[in-house]
Amino acid sequence: MNRRFLLVISVLTLFSLLLGACGGGAVTPAATQAPAATQAPAAAAPAASAGAVELQYWLWDANQLPAYQKCIDDFSAKNPNIKVTVTQQGWGDYWSNIQTGMITGNAPDIFTNHLAQYPTFAAKGQLVDIEPLVKRDSVDMSVYIGDLAELWARDGKRFGLPKDWDTxxxxxxxxxxxxxxxxxxxxxxxxxxxxxxxxxxxxxxxxxxxxxxxxxxxxxxxxxxxxxxxxxxxxxxxxxxxxxxxxxxxxxxxxxxxxxxxxxxxxxxxxxxxxxxxxxxxxxxxxxxxxxxxxxxxxxxxxxxxxxxxxxxxxxxxxxxxxxxxxxxxxxxxxxxxxxxxxxxNGLADSIWMGTKHPEEAWQVVKYLASPDCAKTVGSFGVVFPAQQSGVEAALAAYKAKNLGVSxxxxxxxxxxxxxxxxxxxxxxxxxxxxxxxxxxxxxxxxxxxxxxxxxxxxxxxxxx
Amino acid sequence: MTAPTQSVQTQRRPIPWGKILAWASLVLILCITLFPFWWMLRTALTYPKALFQNTASLLPVQTTLINFKRVLGLISAQEGVALGGTGQAINFILALRNSIILSMMVVVGQVTFSAMAAYAFARLRFPFRNQIFAIYIAALMVPGIVMLIPNFVLVRSLNLTNTFLGVALPAMLMTPFAVFFLRQFFLGINREVEEAALIDGADVPVVFFQVVLPMTVPAISTLAVITFINTWNNYLWPLVVANEEKVRVLTVALGVFRSQTPQGAPDWTGLMAGTTLAIIPTFLLFILMGRKILDSIQFTGFK
Amino acid sequence: MSVQSSSIPKLALQAGSTRRWRTRETVWGLILILPSLIGFIAFYAVPAIRGVVISFTDWDLLTPAKAVGLANYMHLLKDPNFWRALKVTAYYVLLNIPLQTILAMVIAVMMSRLTKSLVIRSILIIPWLMPSVVVGLLWLWLMDPNIGILNAAIRALGGPTVPFLNLPDLAMPSIALINIWQYVGYTALLIFAGLQSIPGSVYEAASIDGASELQMFWKVTVPLLRPVLVFVAVTSVIGSFQIFDTIAITTKGGPVNATKVLNWYIYEQAFTRFNMGYATAISMVLFLLLIFVSMAQMRLMRAGESDV
Structure with missing residues (x-):
């Protein structure tokens, strides 16, 4: 029995070492204690991304994941120094996980926000006010359909750029x-x-x-x-x-x-x-x-x-x-x-979490996700109506190609x-x-x-x- | 009812209806115990889109390994969504690795440090020994939820959230149960060998590591198995302290996977594939060490 | 669990070395307990005190804590959600414990008469070894009203659809059922181990005295089993009061708050509603409650006395 116990222990140790080697991340407990280990996945990536900023992006709609993944991929191609990981969590737990994340310090840098939730987050000081950035980069707010953009503004502050609408x-x-x-x-x-x-x-x-x-x-x-x-x-x-x-x-x-x-x-x-x-x-x-x-x-x-x-x-x-x-x-x-x-x-928008270490890079991502380019990409997947007319046209074309009457x-x-x-x-x-x-x-x-x-x-x- | 095997011999030997009935109920109970596991496997092997057909079929419908591939991230997100799943892989390998690392850290730390303390409590005299031990024992009664928030606040202020150390620390240096459990064993072993060694001039650590520990390997391995399984199964603490993917353990990953429901309909075939994979390590451990686990039953209620 | 007075090592053969040994013994004793003592102070003692302190504050973790005195406890007294959570928790314990203990007793007694088979004992223990997360997911699927196998079976027998976890009246019994499935085998083996330790001679003596099997059960088995039963009862009641995982995975406190137990309410207050102070106050109350319940239980079952 003793020998068997040792066998189990050694097999497990070996196993975890092997898995660790595959993952390329921190393997030994000692290494994981070092703060540097939090950047482990970056270390595993090719040298090209050395110094790359890593961002987390969450959304809840599984159907939209491939479309936004494509947008993110396009964005990364243009901005090789910003690496964005997209995570989807179902609506049921999405909000409690974000709230817990804000408390525990691991909320996503950027997340798809909902009108039902953002006022609370804004009141708790958890969202970055992007109004100064919008002004600085003179983002054209007139491209957004209807009142979509204004729903995300309050008392001269702004907490998201619209990306879609729905009926x-x-x-x-x-x-x-x-x-x-x-x-x-x-x-x-x-x-x-x-x-x-x-x-x-x-x-x-x-x-x-x-x-x-x-x-x-x-x-x-x-x-x-x-x-x-x-x-x-x-x-x-x-x-x-x-x-x-x-x-x-x-x-x-x-x-x-x-x-x-x-x-x-x-x-x-x-x-x-x-x-x-x-x-x-x-x-x-x-x-x-x-x-x-x-x-x-x-x-x-x-x-x-x-x-x-x-x-x-x-x-x-x-x-x-x-x-x-x-x-x-x-x-x-x-x-x-x-x-x-x-x-x-109704429409969704992407917000930036106050706790992000890279607000500037996060803003670049948000801006891209609400841009005409991404709107066209998302539209072409035919999963949702983008917040800008050019994207809506792409979406209508995609639905037509799938033979779906969405009038x-x-x-x-x-x-x-x-x-x-x-x-x-x-x-x-x-x-x-x-x-x-x-x-x-x-x-x-x-x-x-x-x-x-x-x-x-x-x-x-x-x-x- | 409870008669030992050598119970009263009766003159006639009637058909032992009672016994047949008892066996039948026992078999029934075993079936109820095992059936859910079969159903887990059956669902994991069912083609996702066939889930709604033949819901009562005891065998997989359109048997496939696609679900295991899906949870292991071996197919693309687009394909996953097309199959009615979430398109999001659970990153099972990473979660498995994390679970193993965490469990090993806790097992090694807890068993070593608790054994040291237990030996001191059992054999050595030092000031306030009994008082300290009594306080340890009192801590056995404190429910986990009471410690949850203060411990979380502590780990957070140490900047250890989302690290293995942060998850492991509270259980790594000791648990009252581990100290209590091992102390009982140390008290039970013969002290003559130890004393002989001490008289020969050996110091305490030499005696502890070379004489005492080898004699208590059964108890220590039992504790290791219990600790391993408890750590492996733990959910609430890692959920709160380490929800980031690089340190996310299997139980938390399964919870996250459960919440990755596309529009409210759980991805059952994927979930069952995930749970099947998640319990394989426990099953392996059980096959190898089952006896130990059974032997330890009397002590495990304290967890 | 009483602290045994230790026997002093009979090492002091030569009077001269005694004092030196004493010092070394003290030093080594302190060194050996040091890591565990650090762990205990850092993760048991200080947090316990800190918990008390936090419970007197209003704290969302994002902004500095505000001392509010007894406000959290006062609020708790008139918080209908707290009282409902307490009721729901008590209801769960009452559903869970008696059935589980009786069933475990029956299984243990059957096994002690029929078999000591290692295989059977192993099978019985399997559900207990599984993570509650896995058990919760598995039963959520088995109990699904539309396509779950339990409902398929009920429908095949001509019954109506049973929305186990989705109707307020059924949700808690269903959760209890899940946990009984998970823990009954383990409990049965605990009792079985207790039964094994009763010497056969006791039964022989009783049967010579002409006791029937039922009499033997009540007059011999139950009294001798009392320590084990007390242990089983106390630990499983304490465990049931702290149910979390199964509910977190299956019902999340719903439907219509039917399964919002204390632990879930604490978690919700702390980690999704940013009320650390209030959550801690509730957990303190739960702690006091548990101490009270387990003391009452031991008293009730006359754990200290031995009948035979």
Missing amino acids: IAIVYNKDMLAKAGVTEEELNQATWNLDDGGTFAQILGKLTVDESGKNALDPAFDKTKIAQYGLIINGAGGNSGQTEWSWLAATTGWKYYDGLYATKFYYDDERFIKTFQWYADMMLAGKIMPLELVTSLGGSAAFNAGKGALHAQGSWMIGDFANNATFPFGFARLPQGPEGRKSMF AFTEQALEKDGTFLFPVTDNASEIEAILSPMLQSIMLGQAKAADVLPAANAEINALFK
């Missing part, structure tokens, strides 16, 4: 529509209201089918054995309900709050309460895939697996359906509510009064902590919207006192 539309399974006798025209012209759900509710009824083939309008429909859901949404939606409920709630004339950086939220408004309750009721009736089933799979995977006929999703997911759907699909306009069709118009997204963006902006606010994570469990419990049928939302909203408004 919401309905993706549908063509086979399922045909089987149910719902035409694409009908779906495109669907209406919705709070009284009876309009023709959209009728369509969902037709598209919800149980195991014996009866749809939800049939009295004999068995809602305990559903084979196909009418609609799949991504979940309960959090503060903004971007792809989940914002596109219906907004058509009632409801607004999140009383303006940018507001102190008063309206989650207690009757229109919101009724809209959200409508979703919950549809879930409990089986016409929308129930929350407990969709959370573990994710809405798009459920749709791609043929669990439902319709799926409300953002334009950034177009490429995902092209990759993973095993059936013909198309994109339809959102249903028309009392005040027309409404979609959130449902672009028409929505161009429609008069067709869009609203993301509710940028302070205290976003506190609001999330209060609101999300409430929304979930309503969708799970454990509470009524009218009973719990007013109290939750009061709690939220108290955060701003």
Whole structure:
């Protein structure tokens, strides 16, 4: 036994030495203690990169990773002294990992930021104000579509350069529509209201089918054995309900709050309460895939697996359906509510972390990622609409080449009064902590919207006192 | 119920229903214990896009090694995304290396320093010996979470976050359990040999290294195995202290891989390939040292 | 775990060398414990004190700490999330421990009657050797409501879809189930080891006295097993109170906060919400709670007494 123990120890040691040699990094514990060892990967790189600045860049969307990797590669080709490592982390953990990183001192130098998160980071002094750099390098801010650039500015400071935009539309399974006798025209012209759900509710009824083939309008429909859901949404939606409920709630004339950086939220408004309750009721009736089933799979995977006929999703997911759907699909306009069709118009930007050791190099990267060159590159991958017209054209060409009709997204963006902006606010994570469990419990049928939302909203408004 | 094997002999020999039932339940329990591991392997060998077909098939669907290639970074990001994965490799080899380095550092340090202390506590007299030992023992009761934040703050102020030393240090110099465990063994061994050596004029370190340690190799190797497995499996501490890729250990890497879900749908085939690879070292160690682990069972509850 | 009074080395053969040996003994003793003492002071003693200090501050780690006196503890008293976390944790312990201990007892007793097979014992211990991260991932997959094998089996038997980890009412029992799977074999082997140490003669004597098997179990096995059972109970309760990994991997405190246990709440406060002071205050409360629980448990199980 003793000999065997020694054998194990020596094999392990040998193994780690070997692996270390392969990695080319610090091998022995002693070497790792030296601060210089933190630069180990650089040492392994060819001599050409001696003195190169290393930067970490994070993003959360796996579909965009190849496109931005290409941009980074192009950037590195022009700037051999800057080496950027791109890391993708899923949305679920992305923010907590960045927050933990800021605390532990290893947040990425540059990261894709979201309007929901940046005010908190800015307030904590964690983001580099790039306004002086924008002025210094006279970056042309007029190339960015709409208000995209201004969303990232506050009190004369600026925390990101926009790189894309998105709207919401309905993706549908063509086979399922045909089987149910719902035409694409009908779906495109669907209406919705709070009284009876309009023709959209009728369509969902037709598209919800149980195991014996009866749809939800049939009295004999068995809602305990559903084979196909009418609609799949991504979940309960959090503060903004971007792809989940914002596109219906907004058509009632409801607004999140009383303006940018507001102190008063309206989650207690009757229109919101009724809209959200409508979703919950549809879930409990089986016409929308129930929350407990969709959370573990994710809405798009459920749709791609043929669990439902319709799926409300953002334009950034177009490429995902092209990759993973095993059936013909198309994109339809959102249903028309009392005040027309409404979609959130949102965009992402790259921010620089205050803790970066190389702010100048990081700025060069951010500037490139928001440049016309990168916009064209990203557009050509056909995964997202870049924030500049030239990139959008490249994207449209790419979608066309893939035979994807994406007008449902672009028409929505161009429609008069067709869009609203993301509710940028302070205290976003506190609001999330209060609101999300409430929304979930309503969708799970454990509470009524009218009973719990007013109290939750009061709690939220108290955060701003 | 608990009768020893030489239990009461009865006159008749009826069919031992009780025994059959007991065996059946035991076999059932063993199946429940092992089945998840088979399912892990089965999923790892399933073609990613076939995951939704034959979800109840006990055998892999469209058997493939592509998932192992994916987690090992042997195919490009674009291909990975096309397969429904994240396109991001877990850099498994690096994480494996990191886990081994970290575990070795902790094992070697902890066992050596704890053995020295345990020997002193067991054999030598010095001021406040019993008081110091009593305080060590009291520390056994302190839950890990209480130490988490202050230790993190300490490691951070030493500028040791994202270094192996930073992760290893708190467990490298001692753990109360290791000292306690080894002291019990030292107390149990015969002191005559030691005394003879001391009388012959040998000094304490000579006696310790040349006489005592060889006699306690079984206990020390048992402790080494326990420490190795505990360090290997540790998640929260390395997660907090060393999340950067160059020092990221396997458990943390798996957590990160789990969070690299494309749009909320976990990449199950890739994840199961990753977990399969991650437990191979433990399995190997277990096959070689299983007996030691079983023998140490009585002591391991303190972790 | 009491500190045994050590026996003094009987080395002092020649009176003259005694004093010299004493000095050397002291010096070597101090040298040998020095590394461990440094480790203990740096990573146990000082952090424990520092933890107390941090718990009296408002500190986000990014800006200097502000002393706030008892504010964190006062806030804790009226923080509904803390009380819910406490309740959720207690609920988990109550779900986990009794079932796990009883099941382990049954397995141990069965094994002691049937087999001492090394292979079987090895299989039973495997889940315990696995990282909780791996176990969490594995069960998350097994329990997936849409394409997981457990639901496939339930559906094949005609049952409805069971969203184990995604419904508030089911999430905690599911987590308990996962942890029972991981720890029951280990616990069973602990008890099994205890059973092995009971001499067969005790049973023979009892059976000559005409005791039935059930009587033997309650009158002989359980009392003699008490030290092992106390050890098992105390350590597994302490362990359960500190559950983190499984939840971090599977539910992250959800759905609807159903699995937001104390450890997760502490982690969340400290490492995603920048509240080091408050998080430390909660961990201090958890510590006191654990001391109280384990003392109560030992008292309750009359650990000190021996029945036979």
